[in-house]
Amino acid sequence: MKHINKKIIFIGAGNVATHLALAFHKKGYIISQVYSRRISTASTLAKSLKCTYTDAISAIDTTADIYIIAVKDDAVSEIADTLRLKNKIVVHTSGSVPMDVLKPVSKNYGVFYPLQTFSKNKKVNFTNVPVCIESANASTLESLISLARSISDNVQKINSEQRKVIHLAAVFACNFSNHLYAIADNILIANELSLDILKPLIEETATKIMYNAPASVQTGPAIRKDKETINSHLQLLQGNKEYQRLYQLLSKSIIELDKQKKR
Amino acid sequence: MKHINKKIIFIGAGNVATHLALAFHKKGYIISQVYSRRISTASTLAKSLKCTYTDAISAIDTTADIYIIAVKDDAVSEIADTLRLKNKIVVHTSGSVPMDVLKPVSKNYGVFYPLQTFSKNKKVNFTNVPVCIESANASTLESLISLARSISDNVQKINSEQRKVIHLAAVFACNFSNHLYAIADNILIANELSLDILKPLIEETATKIMYNAPASVQTGPAIRKDKETINSHLQLLQGNKEYQRLYQLLSKSIIELDKQKKR
Numbered sequence: 001m002k003h004i005n006k007k008i009i010f011i012g013a014g015n016v017a018t019h020l021a022l023a024f025h026k027k028g029y030i031i032s033q034v035y036s037r038r039i040s041t042a043s044t045l046a047k048s049l050k051c052t053y054t055d056a057i058s059a060i061d062t063t064a065d066i067y068i069i070a071v072k073d074d075a076v077s078e079i080a081d082t083l084r085l086k087n088k089i090v091v092h093t094s095g096s097v098p099m100d101v102l103k104p105v106s107k108n109y110g111v112f113y114p115l116q117t118f119s120k121n122k123k124v125n126f127t128n129v130p131v132c133i134e135s136a137n138a139s140t141l142e143s144l145i146s147l148a149r150s151i152s153d154n155v156q157k158i159n160s161e162q163r164k165v166i167h168l169a170a171v172f173a174c175n176f177s178n179h180l181y182a183i184a185d186n187i188l189i190a191n192e193l194s195l196d197i198l199k200p201l202i203e204e205t206a207t208k209i210m211y212n213a214p215a216s217v218q219t220g221p222a223i224r225k226d227k228e229t230i231n232s233h234l235q236l237l238q239g240n241k242e243y244q245r246l247y248q249l250l251s252k253s254i255i256e257l258d259k260q261k262k263r
Numbered sequence: 264m265k266h267i268n269k270k271i272i273f274i275g276a277g278n279v280a281t282h283l284a285l286a287f288h289k290k291g292y293i294i295s296q297v298y299s300r301r302i303s304t305a306s307t308l309a310k311s312l313k314c315t316y317t318d319a320i321s322a323i324d325t326t327a328d329i330y331i332i333a334v335k336d337d338a339v340s341e342i343a344d345t346l347r348l349k350n351k352i353v354v355h356t357s358g359s360v361p362m363d364v365l366k367p368v369s370k371n372y373g374v375f376y377p378l379q380t381f382s383k384n385k386k387v388n389f390t391n392v393p394v395c396i397e398s399a400n401a402s403t404l405e406s407l408i409s410l411a412r413s414i415s416d417n418v419q420k421i422n423s424e425q426r427k428v429i430h431l432a433a434v435f436a437c438n439f440s441n442h443l444y445a446i447a448d449n450i451l452i453a454n455e456l457s458l459d460i461l462k463p464l465i466e467e468t469a470t471k472i473m474y475n476a477p478a479s480v481q482t483g484p485a486i487r488k489d490k491e492t493i494n495s496h497l498q499l500l501q502g503n504k505e506y507q508r509l510y511q512l513l514s515k516s517i518i519e520l521d522k523q524k525k526r
Binding site: 015072073074095096115116117118119121122124128129130132154156162164165166167168169170171172173174175176177178179180181182183184185186187188191193195197198199200201202203204205206207208209210211212213214215216217218219220221222223224226228229232233236237242243245246247249250252253254256257 | 278335336337359378379380381382384385387391392393395417419425427428429430431432433434435436437438439440441442443444445446447448449450451454456458460461462463464465466467468469470471472473474475476477478479480481482483484485486487489491492495496499500505506508509510512513515516517519520
């Protein structure tokens, strides 16, 4: 394997860094160092990778091949302001940070954005995870594509503007959906019921759109314009103005989209 | 099989009726008649079941064993006002209509609520579909449970109040989630991108909550309180006040729930 001697350093040790680092480690890459602002976080990840760790940017080893900055979005530019790596390959993993914030760090900079939701204690199979790649130049692009292909079968060239749109869409489809699951969970728990009863339905809802446009398979009271049910739901929610407001706004939005489709 | 001689009549021929009728048909029940207000809809379903059909409530055969009313929520009581079936088993399939609207129809009435989203052209495997059963009396309950168990491994006794709560929670977790998928789809299409890139993420988001409380696996800019990303997303949405409003409200709700959890 060509990549086997490539040394990678992780800057960041949160969920994205941890899942990515373990995936590369499994594929035979050498992760040589982990940096985190919090030394305990750095040490936890470093232990799983059997490598060194630090909480000082100045102590980051500058002799590795690839630097993966996987930190909070607003921390990327802070790090970019301090880190100087000449011509090493340097990427960040963020959906919404422009590539160019890495310009001062190295001439071979880019983005390595794995489009997935990473949580502690939940393993991720990277094979199907889309990895969005962007780079400042052709040779770095090639290196990043080969790096990404070593863990994923779904590698795509995506520019900063497209990435931002994809990230926004992901917030709606995934972060917000998960919150709707949480609201359902709360409603059920408050009535001594369990989310378990909804799980087959949640699964089917997600599966259904794999082969159908979501708007074409919309079901429920709003799309049926079933005012009686909508009103009885709003009444059930009368103790919670926030949920009521969300229910109204989402129902209105479903009806609006349906109108637009029929125009 | 004990049930093999049971004759079922379907009142309604929409998505729920069609999927249910085909599931019973497959298990060897005789569906002897289909009623629908629209004769063409009745005839389509009747053809797949090789049975008779009608668009007149007065022409509904009163000699069958089980009557399944699977019509729009607000049409259930209309039908209950006209239909008289003495002591036949009569159920509706609605999540939000109280059981008692069927009281005038027969003394053996109940509810048979399959908790699933049914769309045209999308087959449903009933084995995992929770079926919520309620009944006016013990013998009808027993018949309904055995009817439900013939198609599903997940049959539950649920009263009208609980059913209403479950239905409300399902609207949040499924109908509204699907609409968020539709919004993501629209955002991507408007930028010449495809929902395909989000599908692994959508799948993982739904899968993740099978073994984790949704609030405990929330990810995204809101839970990170990443104001920079939130603001850049709101700016991207500036042409669409509705999506902006939804984005703000859902983000606020995520932050609010997180606060409550930490209290």
